Amino acid sequence: MDDNFPVEQRIDARFELKRKDFELDINFAAPGKGVSAIFGPSGSGKTTLLRCIAGLEKPDSAHFTINGQCWHDAHKSLAVHRRPMAYVFQEASLFPHLNVRENMAYGWRRIAKDQRKIHFDDVTTWLGLEALLEHQPQQLSGGQRQRVAIARALLTSPQLLLMDEPLASLDANGKAEILPYLESLCRELSIPVLYVSHSPEEVQQLADYLILLEQGRVVAAGELNTLLTDPLLAISHFEDAAAVLEANVIGHDKEFHLTSLAFDHAQVSVSYNGLPLGHKARLRICARDVSLALVQPQQISISNSFPVKVVSIDPDRDPSQMLVRCEIGGQHLLSRITRRSVHLLKIEVGKNVYAQVKSVALMK
Amino acid sequence: MDLSQLDLQPVWLTLKLASITTLLLLCVATPLAWWLANTRWRYRQVINALVALPLVLPPTVLGFYLLLLLGPKGWVGQLTESLGIGVLPFTFSGLVIASVIYSLPFAVQPIQNAFAAIGKRPLEVAATLRASPWDRFISVALPLAKPGLITGAVLGFAHTLGEFGVVLMIGGNIPGQTQVLSVAIFDHVESYEYAAAHVLAAGMLGFSFLVLLTLYWRTGQRPLERV
Numbered sequence: 001m002d003d004n005f006p007v008e009q010r011i012d013a014r015f016e017l018k019r020k021d022f023e024l025d026i027n028f029a030a031p032g033k034g035v036s037a038i039f040g041p042s043g044s045g046k047t048t049l050l051r052c053i054a055g056l057e058k059p060d061s062a063h064f065t066i067n068g069q070c071w072h073d074a075h076k077s078l079a080v081h082r083r084p085m086a087y088v089f090q091e092a093s094l095f096p097h098l099n100v101r102e103n104m105a106y107g108w109r110r111i112a113k114d115q116r117k118i119h120f121d122d123v124t125t126w127l128g129l130e131a132l133l134e135h136q137p138q139q140l141s142g143g144q145r146q147r148v149a150i151a152r153a154l155l156t157s158p159q160l161l162l163m164d165e166p167l168a169s170l171d172a173n174g175k176a177e178i179l180p181y182l183e184s185l186c187r188e189l190s191i192p193v194l195y196v197s198h199s200p201e202e203v204q205q206l207a208d209y210l211i212l213l214e215q216g217r218v219v220a221a222g223e224l225n226t227l228l229t230d231p232l233l234a235i236s237h238f239e240d241a242a243a244v245l246e247a248n249v250i251g252h253d254k255e256f257h258l259t260s261l262a263f264d265h266a267q268v269s270v271s272y273n274g275l276p277l278g279h280k281a282r283l284r285i286c287a288r289d290v291s292l293a294l295v296q297p298q299q300i301s302i303s304n305s306f307p308v309k310v311v312s313i314d315p316d317r318d319p320s321q322m323l324v325r326c327e328i329g330g331q332h333l334l335s336r337i338t339r340r341s342v343h344l345l346k347i348e349v350g351k352n353v354y355a356q357v358k359s360v361a362l363m364k
Numbered sequence: 365m366d367l368s369q370l371d372l373q374p375v376w377l378t379l380k381l382a383s384i385t386t387l388l389l390l391c392v393a394t395p396l397a398w399w400l401a402n403t404r405w406r407y408r409q410v411i412n413a414l415v416a417l418p419l420v421l422p423p424t425v426l427g428f429y430l431l432l433l434l435g436p437k438g439w440v441g442q443l444t445e446s447l448g449i450g451v452l453p454f455t456f457s458g459l460v461i462a463s464v465i466y467s468l469p470f471a472v473q474p475i476q477n478a479f480a481a482i483g484k485r486p487l488e489v490a491a492t493l494r495a496s497p498w499d500r501f502i503s504v505a506l507p508l509a510k511p512g513l514i515t516g517a518v519l520g521f522a523h524t525l526g527e528f529g530v531v532l533m534i535g536g537n538i539p540g541q542t543q544v545l546s547v548a549i550f551d552h553v554e555s556y557e558y559a560a561a562h563v564l565a566a567g568m569l570g571f572s573f574l575v576l577l578t579l580y581w582r583t584g585q586r587p588l589e590r591v
Contacts, residue, residue: 056488080491081499087492093485097507106503107493156493 005031008068011160011192015052017059024048024059024216030209032067035186035193037203037224039235040213046196047090049213050162053194054087055080066160066192085160086153091169092145094137100148101133107156117157127151127181143174147181154185161193167202182206183364200235204228204244204284205363229332231314231323236334241323242286243333244363249279261362264329266306270362282363287334289358292324294345297356304357308333310349313342326355370560373540374548375567381456381544382524385463386471389520392464393471394513398505400472401479416469423466427533430462434534459535459542466530467523471516478512479505511583518579522572 009032017024024045030036038046051057053064055071055078064072071078086107094103108120124130127147137145146166153161166182167175179202186193186206197203203210203224210227212219212235220227229243230236247261247268257272261281268283275281297305308326316323322342324335335355337347347353396415400408418426434452435441441451452458482505490500506513528546535542537551545568552561 054492056491079496080488081494081496085492087489089485089489091485093489095486095489095504095508097510106490106495110494110499152493 005029007065009033010065010067011036011194012063012065013049013053014061014063015049015059016061017048017052017057022048022216024052026052026213026216026218028211028218028221030194030211030221031192033190033192034208035195035206036209036211037207038194038196038211038213039200039203039207040198040219042198043215044213045216046198046213047164048216050087050164050194050196053160054085054162055083056087069159084156084158085162086156086158088146088149088153088161088163088166090165092137092142092149094140094145094148094152096137098137099133100129100135100137100140103137103148104129104133104152104155107152111156115157116155118154120155123151123154141174142170143177146170146174146178150178150181150185154189159191161189161191162196163193164196165198167197167199179205187364200238200240200242204242205282225331229325229334231312231325231334236287236323237317240286240288241334241336242284243331245283245285245331245333247281247283249275249277249281251277259362263331266308266328268304268306268357268360270360273362284361284363285333285357286359287323287336289360290326290333290335291356291358292326292335292337292341292345292347293354293356296354300356302356302358304360305354307352308355310347310351310353312349313347315339326353328355370563371539371548374543374545374564377456377540377543378525378545381459381463382521384460385467385524386517386521388460388464389467389471390513390517393468393475393516393520394506396468397472397475397516398479398501401476415472418466419469423527423529424533426466427462427530430465430530430534434458434461453534454536454538454542456535456541459531459544462530462534463524463527466527467520470523471520474512474515474519475509476512478509478515481512482508515579515583518575522575525568525572 011030011032013026013028015024015026022045026045026049038049040046048057052059052062061074062072062077064070071083095106098106104120108116124133127150129147129151132140132144132148137148140148150166167178170178183206195206207224209222210224211221212227212233220230220233224244227233228235235241245263247263249259250262250267251260252258252272253260258269259272259275260267260269261283306328308328310324311327311332312325314323316336320338321336322339324337324342324347326333326335333355400412431453432438433440436445436451444450444452452461486504486508487500490504495503526546528550531542531544531547537543537547545564549561549564552564
């Protein structure tokens with residue numbers, strides 16, 4: 001448990017709830033800003049946890065404080081409509097008897113004027129809803145509905161945004177439509193977001209902090225990079241396990257159509273993207289795309305390679321493979337290589353090696 | 365018989381009775397239906413069964429017990445008397461009370477079904493958007509249950525128009541006070557005034573058919589789609 005945040009910038013949650021065939025016993029702390037993803041397989045209690053936080057579920061015992069404010073403890077429990085949060089449900093759940101404008105205004109009208117920090121027109125423009133305001137929900141596509149639902153939630157100027165798999169009910173087109181909005185939302189919003197998901201890609205793309213749930217319990221909570229590369233956690237053994245690293249855009253190469261990014265003393269190139277210099281980007285590096293070499297690789301087609309230090313070596317699910325966790329400038333990445341290579345190259349904890357990265361995905 | 369001399373008073377009395385009954389029905393049935401649709405009380409089925417009783421009981425049974433209850437020796441009768449209202453049987457007010465009880469299931473059931481069909485989600489959404497419980501009921505539950513409310517009102521109205529047994533038991537046959545259409549028709553038939561009976565009966569047949577047709581026409585339209 002990571003308690004390194006001061007109370008006034010922290011979310012503290014503890015919930016116990018017993019149902020006939022399900023038990024929730026949750027205890028975690030998360031930073032009071034940024035996106036914390038609640039990740040776990042279906043049935044692990046993610047949605048129930050979010051509903052407890054919103055007050056939609058009645059836990060047997062609860063304690064919830066956010067940035068110094070208590071919403072729920074042994075003595076009091078704020079009613080749902082008194083909690084300064086917004087909830088985006090898995091299905092857009094627009095009110096069918098109201099048009100888009102009225103749906104968006106539903107919560108907004110119920111907020112005192114001086115509490116409205118997010119403005120109607122700004123949200124409309126930002127989510128591209130100008131042309132849809134007079135439409136009925138039935139006339140909208142799945143992606144459009146979810147955009148309206150997000151706008152409606154934001155317009156309550158919440159102090160905490162709860163999102164329950166807002167992409168899960170959408171098809172691939174709908175997902176692609178919403179994801180960029182979610183990204184800029186998470187990046188620009190100053191309020192904390194708790195984002196429930198069972199999709200590793202969404203988590204890698206959006207989260208800063210990760211809370212892992214299994215069978216109603218918190219398995220681990222911590223920084224995204226730390227948890228994604230923790231060999232003790234199941235998530236690092238997924239077929240497409242990947243590390244997410246922060247890097248800065250440092251240059252563009254027009255001739256070869258490349259953009260260079262740096263993290264610590266390492267440098268990687270990705271396909272040209274026109275991001276401004278100094279932009280903080282997020283790189284996703286799959287464990288299976290990272291191979292290790294004892295000397296600086298030369299005369300090969302892979303151009304992304306940099307020195308790293310081995311921090312741990314653990315058996316993978318596949319008995320022929322090992323999972324090697326490497327460190328570079330305080331961030332970690334994973335390399336999945338064969339047990340034989342580990343043996344032949346005498347790779348051991350503490351050794352300095354070169355990571356060769358076959359493919360790097362720039363996420364934002 | 366000269367039809368121009370036909371006494372239309374029972375028609376107006378019937379419409380007045382049905383209108384007042386419908387208004388009262390909506391006031392009683394809506395909260396009752398809301399409670400029945402949402403309660404998890406283990407004995408709620410007892411209430412459901414009680415509300416549905418008029419559907420299966422002969423109107424005379426209901427009328428008989430209402431007569432006893434509202435009469436000078438019944439609890440309600442003693443209460444109304446001590447309040448200075450007098451006893452209710454054989455008055456218009458008594459008729460209204462009996463009609464409300466008799467038509468209750470026709471109003472409660474469609475409204476209850478409409479509330480149940482809304483499901484929890486829209487109300488939860490409203491709660492997360494800062495709406496208090498009362499606000500949620502007014503701004504979400506009622507508008508979404510509108511088709512059910514209309515059906516309940518129309519059925520309650522139409523059913524009140526058509527009642528006979530309860531009216532006879534509790535209201536009797538006092539022209540201008542408790543003599544409603546169905547009773548007037550019965551009267552005409554008993555006195556062999558078939559022409560007058562025909563006019564009233566055919567009018568009622570046509571009117572009831574129109575009411576039901578309008579209702580089915582409306583509810584046959586695509587209901588609000590859930591999104």
